[in-house]
Amino acid sequence: xxxxxEIHIGERSGWRxxxxxxxxxxxxxxxxxxxxxxxxxxEFYFSYLVALMFWMALGMGGLFFVVVQHGTRAxxxxxxxxxxxxxxxxxxxxxxxxxxxxxLGAHELYHWTHLDDPAVLNDTMLAAKRGYLNEGAFKARAxxxxxAWAALAGLLWTWSTKQDTAADPLPLTHKMRWIAPISVxxxxxxxxxxxxxxxxxxxxxxxxxxxxVYYFAGCVSFIHAFLSxxxxxxxxxxxxxxxxxxxxFHDLGKMMFAFTVFWAYIAFSQxxxxxxxxxxEETHWFSYRGQGSFLTxxxxxxxxxxxxxxxxxxxxxxxxxxxxxAFWSVWIMVAEFIDMTWLIKPVHAAELGVFELHxxxxxxxxxxxxxxxxxxxxxxxxxxNALIPVKDPRLLESINHENA
Amino acid sequence: MAKRPKVYGLLAEYETPGELYKACEKVRDAGYGAxxxxxxxxxxxxEKAMGLRPSVVPWIVCVMGFSGAxxxxxxxxxxxxxDYPLVISAKPFNSYQAFVPVIFELGILLxxxxxxxxxxxxxxxxxxxxxxxxxxxFSRVTDDRFFISIEARDPKYDPERTRELLESTGALHVEExxx
Numbered sequence: 235x236x237x238x239x240e241i242h243i244g245e246r247s248g249w250r251x252x253x254x255x256x257x258x259x260x261x262x263x264x265x266x267x268x269x270x271x272x273x274x275x276x277e278f279y280f281s282y283l284v285a286l287m288f289w290m291a292l293g294m295g296g297l298f299f300v301v302v303q304h305g306t307r308a309x310x311x312x313x314x315x316x317x318x319x320x321x322x323x324x325x326x327x328x329x330x331x332x333x334x335x336x337x338l339g340a341h342e343l344y345h346w347t348h349l350d351d352p353a354v355l356n357d358t359m360l361a362a363k364r365g366y367l368n369e370g371a372f373k374a375r376a377x378x379x380x381x382a383w384a385a386l387a388g389l390l391w392t393w394s395t396k397q398d399t400a401a402d403p404l405p406l407t408h409k410m411r412w413i414a415p416i417s418v419x420x421x422x423x424x425x426x427x428x429x430x431x432x433x434x435x436x437x438x439x440x441x442x443x444x445x446x447v448y449y450f451a452g453c454v455s456f457i458h459a460f461l462s463x464x465x466x467x468x469x470x471x472x473x474x475x476x477x478x479x480x481x482x483f484h485d486l487g488k489m490m491f492a493f494t495v496f497w498a499y500i501a502f503s504q505x506x507x508x509x510x511x512x513x514x515e516e517t518h519w520f521s522y523r524g525q526g527s528f529l530t531x532x533x534x535x536x537x538x539x540x541x542x543x544x545x546x547x548x549x550x551x552x553x554x555x556x557x558x559x560a561f562w563s564v565w566i567m568v569a570e571f572i573d574m575t576w577l578i579k580p581v582h583a584a585e586l587g588v589f590e591l592h593x594x595x596x597x598x599x600x601x602x603x604x605x606x607x608x609x610x611x612x613x614x615x616x617x618x619n620a621l622i623p624v625k626d627p628r629l630l631e632s633i634n635h636e637n638a
Numbered sequence: 639m640a641k642r643p644k645v646y647g648l649l650a651e652y653e654t655p656g657e658l659y660k661a662c663e664k665v666r667d668a669g670y671g672a673x674x675x676x677x678x679x680x681x682x683x684x685e686k687a688m689g690l691r692p693s694v695v696p697w698i699v700c701v702m703g704f705s706g707a708x709x710x711x712x713x714x715x716x717x718x719x720x721d722y723p724l725v726i727s728a729k730p731f732n733s734y735q736a737f738v739p740v741i742f743e744l745g746i747l748l749x750x751x752x753x754x755x756x757x758x759x760x761x762x763x764x765x766x767x768x769x770x771x772x773x774x775x776f777s778r779v780t781d782d783r784f785f786i787s788i789e790a791r792d793p794k795y796d797p798e799r800t801r802e803l804l805e806s807t808g809a810l811h812v813e814e815x816x817x
Contacts, residue, residue: 502738509735512727548700550692636682 236477236633241624243617247471253614260606267599278596279339280582285600286331287433287449288574289608293325294450295457297383297421300390305414310485312632313478314461316622319394320615321457322387324608329380331604335432336376340369345585346438347372359439359515367435375431379424386417395619403625425450436581440519444504451497452570458489459563464616466556466563474621480554481635487553490566494547498540526589528580535576539569571601644817646769647673647789648800649776650809655681658784661807662687665786668803672792676770676785698756699749706748710741772816787815 243249271278299318303311311318340347346367348354360367390410397406426446434445442448465478508516523532543562552558575591583589623629652658655677662675666689675681675688714737718724723731758764770776770787779785786809788800797814804812 506735506738510727550696 235630236474236622240473240475240477241621243473243621247617249471249613250617253610253617256606256610256613258606260603260608260610263599263601263603263606265603267596267603270595270599274596275339276342276582277592277594278600279335279342280578281594281596282339282600282604283335283343283432284571284574284578284597285604286328286335287578288571288601289604290325290328290332291449291453291456291570291574292321292460292608292612293323293328293383293387294421294425294453295455295460296321296323297325297387297390297417298450298454299457299461301386301414301417301421304390304410305418307411307628309628309631310482310635312626312628313474313482313622314465314486315626316394316620317461317464317616318457319391320612321460323391323615324611325387326380326384327607327611328604329376329383331607332376332432333380336373340372344372344435344438346435363438367438372431372435375427379428382420382424386413386420389413390417391615394623397623397625398620400625404627407627422446425453433577436578437519439515442504442508442516444500448497448500448504451493451500452573455490455493455497455566456570458486458493459566462486462490462559463563463567466560468621469556477622477633479633479635480556481637482632483556483559484550484554484637485635487547487559487562490543490562491547491553494540494543494566498544501540522584522589523576523580526583527591528576528583528589531572531576531580531591535569535572538565538572543569645790645797646772646815646817647787647792647795648797648804649770649773649813649815650786650788650804650807651775651778651811652784652786652808653810655784657808658786659684659687661786661804661809664803664807665788668794670788670792670794670800672789672795674787676776676779676787678780678782678784681784693760695753695756695760699752702752702756703745703749707741707745709748710744711737713744714740769815769817773813775811775813776815790817 267278267282296318299311300315300322302308303315303318335343346354346360346363347369354360365371390413393406393410397403400406429446429449433449434441462483465474465482468474469478505520508520522528543565546565547553547562552562579591580589583592626632650661652661658675658677659681662684665673666687675684677684711734715732718733719731725731726733726736729736770785775783776785786804786807788795788804794800801812
């Protein structure tokens with residue numbers, strides 16, 4: 235078994251300062267962003283939504299990772315599960331941070347809310363969708379997601395940390411396993427409808443049933459990249475050495491590779507059906523993403539999100555070497571940001587009729603603001619408890635894990 | 639007088655995977671090249687104890703996979719652009735988007751062929767005759783015994799010293815196998 239200092243953040247460790255540092259960055263970033271908004275409300279909320287959906291991918295990925303490991307009684311992942319649980323805890327926080335979008339910014343972002351505009355009111359397609367796409371239901375659903383995420387993340391996190399000091403750890407493992415399949419279903423529905431509500435309804439005429447899976451693919455890549463990166467940083471500060479080994483890096487890298495391919499599979503499935511059928515209300519979504527500087531962005535996305543990481547993560551050596559794995563982890567997170575920008579920003583530009591990607595102060599401030607709060611929660615939880623679930627019955631199996 | 643039969647090598651028998659593992663480390667450290675371990679089931683980490691280098695199968699799969707994808711594209715490009723161009727829903731002849739599923743499937747197909755037949759080739763399968771089956775004791779390799787065979791063609795092979803090495807690893811039984 236690893237020593238106490240290896241699996242706890244020490245009282246005098248630099249990690250202890252991070253929650254406060256990130257908290258200040260977060261509050262300052264969001265505060266400044268709100269103050270600077272002024273007349274440019276739409277610009278601010280579009281930037282805010284990009285940052286929000288980017289950081290939400292971390293919590294979504296964390297929740298998915300945790301429930302899948304419990305549901306499949308996985309052994310290999312136990313040594314990184316606590317970090318994923320801490321990441322999962324940021325999901326309800328992101329859910330709360332989504333409430334400004336739903337309650338304050340909906341008119342800036344979602345043009346189907348403009349019922350005072352006769353063009354919207356009398357639009358046949360929007361009228362047909364009004365049973366789902368109306369502000370009351372939209373707000374109610376947001377509240378339901380936040381409650382569901384808070385309940386699942388809260389329960390799983392509390393049970394797991396309680397197990398660290400429990401006299402009999404087994405019943406808690408059984409409880410977490412019992413709730414895992416229910417959580418998978420709740421996760422799948424809340425993620426899909428969350429992606430429909432907050433991302434897809436930006437362009438309310440357009441629809442794609444695979445859209446939730448598209449966002450999900452990014453979330454899963456993100457959590458594996460994030461876990462690799464955090465473990466590599468913890469190794470540098472003398473934690474988890476000999477606990478998380480190249481064998482675990484190899485598996486995390488394999489998952490990043492797999493979900494890079496999965497993203498491409500889903501993204502292309504969505505694209506090809508629309509391209510093939512060539513129905514105007516479907517193709518226009520891709521059409522304005524092929525105009526002006528968005529064409530460049532679309533091509534960058536294909537290479538950054540699929541072609542380059544596909545080739546780069548193929549080798550076993552690259553996945554087992556912390557330095558090269560760290561490089562591709564950062565790469566994948568950047569690709570997620572490009573993806574969210576590609577999904578969200580062109581809608582605003584197309585409404586204005588200017589097909590140029592605008593990147594300004596509000597993008598940086600909202601990114602730092604939401605990121606600061608998310609990372610403050612993550613680092614606070616990481617400092618609070620042991621870095622691994624010390625009493626998990628599969629802990630030794632996980633430490634000794636080897637790829638065949 | 640009958641000709642003395644040629645020798646394939648020495649065969650050592652072990653009772654447990656643990657003993658086999660330790661014996662493999664000794665044979666590896668003694669610097670032998672033409673030798674193998676035989677077990678009724680996969681033993682984790684044995685490739686490290688044997689000092690095996692990573693397999694070249696992934697490289698075969700890589701080359702075959704990309705060839706499959708390339709051929710998949712050429713096949714469709716040639717049929718729909720050169721040999722029999724048809725206008726389908728007003729799309730260009732060279733509609734690479736529509737080619738992707740077949741490109742993908744052929745990449746997978748040839749990649750899998752590369753994996754299966756590459757493995758067959760590297761393992762020299764199917765092998766219809768193998769000298770080790772001249773040993774009666776070797777039939778237990780599919781049941782409950784573990785074996786190491788060192789071939790006589792190995793430059794380090796010496797009937798006396800190799801036997802001493804195998805005996806020093808705690809083998810239950812060491813025997814010479816005919817070719």
